[in-house]
Amino acid sequence: MSFGRLITAMVTPFDEQLNIDWETTGRLIDYLIDEQKTDSLVISGTTGESPTLSDEEKVELFRFAVKHAAGRCKIIAGTGSNETAHSVQLTIKAEQTGVDGILLVAPYYNKPSQEGIYQHFRTISEATSLPVILYNVPSRTVVSISSETTLRLAQLPNIVATKECASLGQMTEIVSGAPEGFILYSGDDAITLPTLSVGGYGIISVASHIIGARMKQLIEAYLEGRVNDAKKINEECYPIFNGLFNCPHPVPNPVAVKHALALRGFPVGGVRLPLVPMDDNEAAFLQNLLDN
Template identity: 85%
Template sequence: MSFGRLITAMVTPFDENLNIDWEATARLIDYLIDEQKSDSLVVSGTTGESPTLSDEEKVELFRFAAKHAAGRCKIIAGTGSNETAHSIQLTRKAEEAGVDGILLVAPYYNKPSQEGIYQHFRVIAEATSLPVILYNVPSRTIVSISTETTLRLAQIPNIVATKECASLSQMIEIVSGAPEGFVVYSGDDAVTLPTLSVGGFGIISVASHLIGAKMKSMIQAYLEGRVNDAKEINEECYPFFNGLFNCPNPVPNPVAVKYALSLVGMPVGGVRLPLVPVEDGEAAFLQKLIEKR
């Protein structure tokens, strides 16, 4: 199954009481599909504030997104945790909810060995018929899925891709050693174009909430051999790639994106503690950034 080249790691809309806002969620899904040209959506990933969503909320979100998307894009459920048994349980519930695939983050905090990481992903993949995307983000999890472990996991039939936030050199190594059908996504918007240039497949994006259509045109230009066009579009996109995460101080993904969405007429509510809303300086920076969209 192909999840497409542009996947958005979707924020989770909240109402004034910080409960999931289902009307806003429906509007956001439509907007990301119709206006920002997302091929797939990750729900309940890090950008979706998964650490503060209950299992019940996650399953309800999986079911709602799959039903509302109605085949217009693929829905990928974030079901990873640092407890293997818990991830298996949540993955099975996601499958029952009708999603198209799952995203599994490397097990965080308990710092398993590479063998432990391999066994963690192996048993979860074997517990589902859904396609699995690995998620390597050592800046958040401390541990990194090594190239060797990734390529070993790529031999498991339903492990079909990895989202890499480690390094471009590791992406190159994975691309060169991966079996046919296993693909590499960047998890860093700023290296979308370099990822394509070394044989990567696409991007699991945050900036696509705001400039997804432009990113899609950049990807298409590169694939069609219009490299100079792709380079020019990348230069237009780069202030957003950089600015959303350094505005003027680094802030977590959902905080800046949710505020930016409110500025473009797509309100999605606030964030749950321990995240806090943008401060005045960050808000002013984002307002100027959005004016350039």
């Protein structure tokens, strides 16, 4: 199954009481498909505030997204956690909602060995018939899925891709050693173009909420051999890639992208604690960035 080159890790819209705003969620799905040209959506990933969503909310989000997208894009359910049994159960529930794939983050906080990481993902993958995307983001999880462990997991029948927030060196090792059909996505908007250059397939993106259509043009330009065009688009997009995480200092995702959507006339509500909204200086920085 192809999830496409541009995947958006979708925010979860909230109302004034920080409950899920279902009407806005539907409009956001339409906007990302129709205007930002996303090929697939990750529901309840980090950008969707998965740490503060209940399992019941996640399952209802999966079900809603599948029904609303109605085949216009693929729906990928974020079901990973640092408890293997919990991830298995949530993955089973997700599959029952009709999602197209599963995204599994590396098990955070309890710092398993590489063998523990392998057994964690293997156990979850064996509980589902859906294609699985691994998610390696050591800045958040403390542990990193080594390239050796990733390639070992890539031999399993339904582990089909990895989302990498590691070095370009590790990406190169994975791409060069991967079996046919196993693909690599960047998890960092700022290195979309370098990832393509070392053999990566695409991007699982935050910035695509704001500049997805332009990012699709970047990818297409590179794939068509128009490298200078891709370079120019990358230079144009880079301030947004960087600014959504540094306003001008580090701001936790998805605080900035939710604020940016509101500035673009598409309010999606606030963030749940322990995240807090942007302060006035951060908001002014982001406003200036979007204006320019």
